[in-house]
Amino acid sequence: MASLNPLGSSLDLRKAKHLLRRATFNYTKEQLDTFVGMSATDAVNSLTADVAYTLAEPYDPLPMEAPDGYWISSPEHPNTFDGQFRKRAYIAAWWWYNAYNKVSLKYKLSFFFHTCFTVAKDDGAGLSPFFYDYLKLLDFYALGNIKTLAKKINLDNAMLDYLDNTQNNKNNPNENYSREYLELFTILKGEQIGDGNYTNYTEIDIQQAAKVLSGFKKQWDRNGNVDPDTNLPMGYAAIGQHDTNDKTFSSAFNNQVITGRDTAATMFDELDDFVEMVFAQEETAKAYCRRLYKYFVKSKISAEAETDIIEPLAQILIDNDYEVLPVVTTLLASEHFYDADDSDPTDHTIGAIIKSPLQLLCEVFSMFDIQYPDPETEQLFFYRNFFHWFITGGFFQPAGMDFFNPDSVAGYPAYYQEPGFDRNWFSSNTIIGRYILVAGILTQNNNYAELDTVLFVENKIDANDARDPNLLIASLTDLLFPESIDTDRTDYFKTFLIEDSDDYYWTGAWLQYINTHSQNDKNTVKTRLDALIIALVNAAEFQLM
Template sequence: MTLDQHTQALGLRNAKHLLRRTSFNYTKETLLEFSNLTPEQAFDKLITIQSTKLSEPYDHKPEDNPHGFWTSSPDGSSLDGQFRKKIYVAYWWLYNGLHQNSLKQKMTFFLHTSFTVSKFNAGSSVHFYDHMRLLEHYAFGNLKTMSKKITYDNSMLDYLDNTKNNANNPNENYAREFLELFTILKAEQVGNGDYTNYTELDVQQAAKVFSGIKTQYDRTNIDSDTNLPMGRIDTFRHDKDDKTFSYAFDDTVITGSDTEEGIAQELDNFVEMVFSKEATAISFVRKLYRYFVKSEWEDEVEENIIKPLAQQLQTDNYEILPILKTLLTSKHFYDLDDADNSDEIIGSIIKSPLQICNELISFFKIDIPDPVTESEDFFRFFDFLYRFYLSAAGMALWAPDSVAGYPAHYQSPDFDRHWFSSNTVLARYKLIESLLTGRNKIRYNNRINVELNIVEFVQNNINEPSYATDLITELADLLYPEPISDERKAYFAQNLLEGFPDYYWTNAWLGYTGSGDDTVVKSRLNALIIQMINAAEFQIM
C-alpha cells in the first residue's frame, strides 16, 4: 500500500472516479477529456482558477423593487427577508458549482464540514455570504491560517456564541468545538475531563484566549489578508491574564495582553500550539480521506497512507494543496497499490443528495434558468431542489442539524450510509422523475420550470441510440463506476422493448427520427432512465 504517484493516463474508469470525488460538474465531454490525462495533469486542471457564473447572490424580491445584488449594499444586513436571503446565498454557491469543473467547490464544502456553521444561526445574510467566501478563499490555502481567520468570522462568532464570550462571563462554546470538532478532536477519555488530546482546563483557557472577539455588524472591519469583512476585538471584554494549558499542550503559557495587537498574538500563539500536535494533522487527514476516498479503513491504511500524509501536512506547514495532490494522484486513490483493484475504493461511497442532483443536472445538460434575467424560473427550480429534494433526502444544504456537521461525515459505524435510509430514499428516487416530467414528484406535483428532454439528450450524446443494448451499455459506462453484466443490460432493456424482440426499439427509434414524433421513444426512454438512475449502481461512486 503506497502513496506512489500513478503516472499513466487515467482511462474512463479512473476519470469517472476522480471527477465524482473532486467535482460537482460531471459531463461526458469532461470524462473523455480527463480519460486521456495523467492524474497529475488532471489535478492541475481541477485546481485551475475558474470564473464564477454568478458573481454575487441575487434576490428577485420584493417584486416591485427587487433587492438584487444586496450583498454589495451598505445596508445589506438590515434589509427585509434575511432568512430568505441566506437561502439565496446557498443557491448562489450551488449555481456556481454546477458551472465549474473545479476542485475548489468540493474543498469549500469540505471546509464547511470541518468548520461547521448553519446558515440559519449565522447572523445576517451578508455575514453568511462573507463566511462562504472565507471558506472559498482558503479552499486551496492554509488550514492553520484558516483556523485563525475563522475565529474572527462574523457568522462563526454568532453561531457558536463567541461574541458573548467576555472575561467576566466566559462562554466556552466556540473554544470547546474548536478543539473537539474543528482541529485536534476528542480522543479516548482517560480521566475526569481528560480526553487525551486536550482537557477541560484547555477548553477553559482557550475560551479566555477567544474572549472579547466580537461581531462587527456593519462589515466595516476589513481583513487585509482576505479583503473580507471580519469581527473586531473588544479589549475591555478580553481576559488579560496569562493562559496556562495542560500537559496535553506541554503546560504551555500564553502571555495575556490588553491591546488589540497583543490579543491577536494570543490567538496566533494558541493556534500554533494546537497545530504543532501530530493529532491535529492526523485529524485533518482522516477527514480528507473520509471525504475523498473511503469512510472506513484498515490499520494498513492508517500506517501507510494517513500517517505519511499527516507528516507531509505538518512539514508543509498545513498547506492543503500539496497533500491533496499527493493523495489524488496516488496509486492508492485509484486502488492500484495492491493485488485487488476491484472492490476497495472505486464505488465505495454512497453519493450525497448534493452529489446526485449535481451529477444529474450536469450530465444530462439540463438548462438552468438565469437567476437575474429568468428569476421566476430560476427560483422555482432551486426552491424545488432546496426545499423539497435536498431537505427530504436528508441534507439541509449549508444547515446541518448540529455543529458536528452531517452524520455521513463523522458518525460511525454508518458514515455515508446515513444518506440512504427509509426516510430519505423516496426523495432520491423521485428526483429523476421530477426532472423528466418538469414537475415536483416529491410533493404537490407543481411545475418546477425545468425539464429534461431525454430524447434530445440521447440523440445528441449517444453514439448508437437505435440499438437497445448499445444504448444501455454506453449510458451505463458513463453513469456507473463499473461496467455492468449482460444480465443487467437485459434487465434494463425491458424498459425499451416491452417484451418484444430487439428490433422493436430499433423500429421505434427509426420511426421517431423519420417522423419527428417522439411519443413512443420518450415514454420508453423515461422509463429506462428512471430505472437506471434509481439502480444501486448509480447510488455509489
C-alpha cells in the same frame, strides 16, 4: 501495502469517472473524454486552478414591486432588509450555481471545509450577509492553507454568532466555541483516558482557550472591520472584555503558556499563538488527513491505510505548513485512490462512497445537461421557483440534506457519525426523496428544469450504439455507473426500452424517429427513454461513486 505512489498508467474511463466524481461537482461526458488517456497527476493538476465566480453575488428578486436585488453590496445596514431566511436560501443557490458550473477542486474542498468548520445558515448564523461572508471565506482558502483558515474563522461574523463566542467575556466566559474548536474543528478528541482528559486536550485546555478567545465580537454593520488578506468583513477585538492574564495549557500541549495581551491589536497575536500551538500537534495534521481520506476515498480507514496513507499525508501537510493542495493532489493521483496498489477485491475505493444529495443533484444536472432558469436574466424563477422551492424544498430536504444547514455543529452525520458515515444518507425517510429527483424533472410542466432524454441520446451517444438497445444501455451505464454491469442487469434495464418485445422494437422506433424527427415519433421513443433514465438514476449502482 497501501501506496501513495502516483498511478503509473493513464486514466481509462473507469478511473476518469472516479476522479471526476470525487474531485468536482461537474460531471460531463466531455470532461470524461478529456481525462481519458491523461496521467492521473496531470488530470488532478488540471483541477487546481483558483477559478473565478461565474455569478458574482446573489440576487433577491423579492419583493416583487421593489426587489432587494444585490442586497449584499448595498450600503444599507444588513438588518434593514426583511426576509433574511429567504436571502440565506438565495445565497446557498448562488454558491451552488458557482460550484456546479466549474470543473475544479475548489468547490469540493470549500464544501469539505464547511464540514470541518460548520455553520448552520438558519440556526444561529445571523443576518444573511454574514452567511455570505462565511461561504466566501471557505472559498478563499479552499485551495490554500488550513491553518490560516482556522485563524480567520475565529473572526468570521457568522461563526462568532453561531457558537456564541461574541458573548464570551472575561467576567462571563462562554466555552461553547472553544470546546467545538478543539473537539470538532481542529485536533479532535482522541480517546478519553481520564476525567476531563481526551488524549488530545483536556477540560483545562477548553477553559484556557475560552480565555484566549474572550473579547472577540461580531461587527454588525460589516463596514467597521475588513480583513486585509481576504477583503471580507470580520469581527473586532474588545480589549475591555478580554482576559489579559497568561493562559497555561495542559500536558497535552506541553504545558505551553500563552502570554496574555492587553491591547486590542495584540489580542490577535495571542489568538495567533493559540492556533499555532494547536497546529503544532502532529495529531491535528492526522485529524485533517483522516477527514480528507473519508471525504475523498472511503469512510473506513484500515490499519494499513493509517500507516501507509494517513501518516505520510500528515507529514506532507506538516512539511507544507498546512497547505492543503500538496496533500490532496498526492492523494487523488495515488495508486491507493484508484485501488491500484493491491489485488484485494474487498477494499475497493471505486464505488465505495454513497453520493450525498448534493453530489447526486450535480451529477444528474451536469451529465444530462438539464436546462434551468438563468440566474442573471430569470432571477425569480432561478432563486425562488427552481432552487428554493424545487431543489431545496422538493429534493434536498426530503433526501435528508438541509443544504448548508446541518442540524448540529458536528455537521452532516455522513461525514462524522460512526459506523455508518455516508450510509447515513439512506434511511426509510430519505430514500424516496432521492428517487423523486429525476422523475420530478421529467414529469413536471413548469419553469423549474427540463431534461430532454431524446436530445441527450442524440448528442451524447454514438449513433450506432443508440439504435441497439444492448449497446445503448452499455453506453449509458458506462457513463452513469462506477463499474460495468453484467448481462442480467443489462436485460433488466432493456425491458424499459422494449418491454416484452424483441430488440428490433427499439431499433425500429429509434430509426423511425431519426428519419422523420416528427413529434409523434419523438414522443414514442421519449416515453421509453424517460422510463429507462429514471430506472438508471434510481438504480443502486448510480447511488455510488
